[in-house]
Amino acid sequence: MTTFSASPLVHQPPLPALLGLSDGDDPDLWGRIRAAQLLAARHSALLLLTANLTAAALVVMLLNACVPMPWLASWGVAIGAVAVATAVRRLRSPDRAGGYADLGAMHAPVAESAALALAWGAVPVLFGPYLHVTTALAMHIVVAVLMAAYAMAMVSVPLATLTFIGATALSAAITLFITGHAAAAIVDLLFATLMCLSTFDRARALAMLHAVGVTLAERDGTIGLLLRDFDETSPDWLWQTDASRRIVAPSARFAAACGVDRDQLAERPLLEVLAGTGWDSGQVAPVLRELATRLRNREAIRDLNLPVVVAGEQRWWRIAASPRRDADGHFGGFRGVASDVTEERASAEKIARLARFDTLTGLPNRLSVNEALAEAVANAERERTRCALMMIDLDRFKAVNDTLGHPVGDRLLGKVSERLATLLAEREIVGRLGGDEFAVVVRDASDPLRVERLARAIIEALSRPYEVDQHTLYIGASVGVATSPRDGRSAETLIRSADLALYRSKDQGGGVFHAYEPQLHAQAEERRVLEMALRQALANDELSLDYQPVVDATSGALRGFEALLRWHHPGFGQIPPSKFIPIAEEARLIAPIGEWVVRTACAEAAAWPDNVRVAVNVSPEQLHNPQFVTVVAEALAESGLSARRLELEVTESVFLREGTGATRVLGDILALGVGLSLDDFGTGYSSLGYLSSTRFSSIKIDRSFVQTAAAGRVEAIAIIRAVVAMADSLDMTTTAEGVETEAELRLVQELGCRSIQGYYFGRPLPVVEARALAMRHLQTHAA
Structure with missing residues (x-):
């Protein structure tokens, strides 16, 4: 036993x-x-x-x-x-x-x-x-x-x-x-x-x-207390009271922690010592009242943190204690240990602040903004008022990061946060959600005009030039606004509504604000449904290519086709590229779809006459992937199509993310012998540096210039003439897009464009009709 x-x-x-x-x-x-x-x-x-x-x-x-x-x-x-x-x-x-x-x-x-x-x-x-x-x-x-x-x-x-x-x-x-x-x-x-x-x-x-x-347990407690008492480097000290909760036999370390002599501590109530100047007035911390309750009920105390004023300085002590009893079970007071945890608490508060505030701007972070919004929504619901959320996204900020570097971008974000803080009233909070996204919680949105004025003031203030590291920077802001309870009765719903409104503002070109409207949710739901369907489009054989003829401006002879992607869904019918291409790019589906387009176009063009080329549009996302060169090489090898008969069309936007290596990918593609065409020239940034850094074989003039030039606008005529002259000097071909009338045809011929593409010569054709047209060209050419 x-x-x-x-x-x-x-x-x-x-x-x-x-x-x-x-x-x-x-x-x-x-x-x-x-x-x-x-x-x-x-x-x-x-x-x-x-x-x-x-x-x-x-x-x-x-x-x-x-x-x-x-x-x-x-x-x-x-x-x-x-x-x-x-x-x-x-x-x-x-x-x-x-x-x-x-x-x-x-x-x-x-x-x-x-x-x-x-x-x-x-x-x-x-x-x-x-x-x-x-x-x-x-x-x-x-x-x-x-x-x-x-x-x-x-x-x-x-x-x-x-x-x-x-x-x-x-x-x-x-x-x-x-x-x-x-x-x-x-x-x-x-x-x-x-x-x-x-x-x-x-x-x-x-x-x-x-x-x-x-x-x-009693042994461990006794040994622990003795070890603390004899450890000179320990910040802890022992204390004990009698049955009346008065301090008995105070240690020198206890007296030093209180900033008084030992004689001044003996026989004084423990609570009086801890309360300090608040003892007489009764103004003490709630945790001290909890300590008093535990002492009165003779309960054990475990890691109780309470504020103490020592020599006029706020300190924090952690106290633990157990009741003492004699051999007969009679209560004899408390014996415990205390330690100064002021620095530890300060570190914990700093960590808590880091968890709730953005380290770069000092503004509340996403967590704090969400909590403030939830509180504002609850108050508005309780008081039957309105609150609002503004989602702010900086326009053209990414170009600053890409061209001048992230340190300059970080300092710019700091200046943006300073401007935002000066615009807000007392009951409004601004926070940074991450990246270049900010949010404003308007606790009182009972006046819609004031919310609108605030949104316009934010756009105007953030659009003024900035001076950062001797650089004058110009950015802008887009704002989406959602108001509770009209646009949502919870923080999550309000965030979604404001985000949809912001997306609408960005979609309109930025620099504007847009309030949430119910149809935005319907549009977002439509995008979601289309995205889910688009993920299955390739596997379900729903995608196809149409081919629009490109002809010689002088003779009208067929030079080639531009492959244009089409999507026919069994339930939704024909879906225009302007709707599903942006979805494919956002959902990162453009890479597999683009690979299918390149392989399909090469396989089809291999059966055409040897002098008929095929042009394929390439998304910037594809060129930012080094493996795209392998895709092009394999498509040429598998189809047997000569590299000179393939032309890839890119837009100027591909060069805005130079750090991703798009220029190197284009160089590797040129090394295969594939031609490059700069599409929609003149509608974007139109930097001549692109033309000097990359050997384009042709430049495509956007249809908007063709139409305005045919209408007699001298500026458009001058632009087309300048582009043609520049292309001729660089040994590039110019292709005029969107030629639909005979007047437009004569104009572009007079201006010197070498190739023409548009409804005047033909709409995009299904593959069977495009193949027949290519064969007729072959027969005509042979005759």
Whole structure:
């Protein structure tokens, strides 16, 4: 048998103390053991309640056919009431973990067990005459199982367990003796005796384990306090009070932490010392009131942080303590340890601030903005007012990062945040969501005109030039506005609505603000549906290519075709490229679709006459991927198409992200012998540097210049003439797009364009018709 070492119980725990009838030789030790016993009973309350209710239900089912229902129902209600009351009382009992329990605390479990035993003992007495042999046997089995469950659940309180098992078994045995079943009565008593012996043995072992745990915990606590006291480098100090909560024997370190002499601390109330100047006025921190409550209730204190003023400086202390008791269990005060955690708290606050504020601009971050918006929405809902959210995205900011570098971009963001802060009223908050996105929470949006004025003021302020590192920078801003409750009754909905409005502003070219409208959600839903369908378009063979003829400006002879992507969905019908191409680029689907276009166009063009070329539009996203060169090379090799007959058309936007290596990819493509065409020249940035850095074989003049020039605009005519002259000097071909009338044809011929593309010569043709046109060209050319 395991024995208690270093405790008054050397061999076996005294029986009266084990049963909760006396304090034994060590009242403090047994007070702690009783607390552990009651805590274990508290944890088993729901198990015991379930066992009682289940057993009661089984008995009612067994006796329903042979016992009058009023009696059975009354008994069932009584059992349920006692079981529920017992469980509720135990669950509401104090959590005595690591605490102390006196002898009186052991009375309630015993009384509850007696009440349950009385209720269960009434079963054989009241219902025995009505029972058949089979029913009686089943009922005794149910009671036996309940006794076993009680022994398991309440083993930590042995007197309560013995009371229930003994009283229940005795009632059943007496009834069996009276009815002439002496053998069964003896079996019941033997079973109950075995259960009681087992319960007693287990309870004794558990009590010994509790005693060892208490002893070890007390040793650890004492050793820990001694180590702190002797560790000169430790910032902690010991303190203790008497039963009246006055400081006794203050240590030198405690006095130094308080900034006073030891004599000034002795016999002073601990709370007065900690409260400082707030003691007389009652203006103390709430945590100090919590400490006072725990001291008054003689409860253990664990890691309680409270503010203390020392020599006029705000400090933070962390306090832990336990109640002291003498050998008789009498309370003698508290003994504890304290430490100065001011620096630790300052670090924690700094970390918390970093988690809620943007380190670059000092503005609230996305988390803080979301919380402020949620609070504003709740207040608006409660007060029946309106709040608003503005989503702000900087225009042309990416060009600053790409050309001048991220350090300049970061300093520019700092200046943007300063301008935003000067525009806001007291009840408005601005934050940075990340990148070049900002948000403004307007807590009071009852005046729509004021919200509109604020949005325009933001755009105007952010569009003024900036001076950063001797650079004059010009950017702009786009704003999306959503108002609660009209555009959403939750923070998440309002963010989505403002984001859709911002997307509309960006889609309109930027530099404007747009308020949320319900159709924006419908458009966003349409985009989502189209994106899901587009992901399956290739696999479902829904994509195809049309081919628009490109002819010689002088002779009208066919020079080639431009491959144009088409999407026919079985449910949505023909979807225009202007709608699904941007979706493909945003959803990163343009790479596999573009690869399919290149391979399909090369395979088709290989069957055309040798002097007919094919042009394929290439997205900037494709050219930013070095593997695109491999795609082109494989398409040429698999189709057998000569590289000189393939021309890739790119727009000027591809050069705005030079850091991604698009120029290197174009150089590798040129090395294959493939031609390059600069599409839509004149409508974008039109930098001559692109023409000098990349060897384009042709320049395509946008149809907008052709139309305005045909209308007599001298500026457009001058631009086309200049482009043609420049292209001729660089040995490039010029192709006029969008030629639809004979007047436009004569004009571009007079201006010197070499190739023409437009409805005047032909609309985009299905592959069969394009193939037939190529064959007719071959026959005409041969004739």
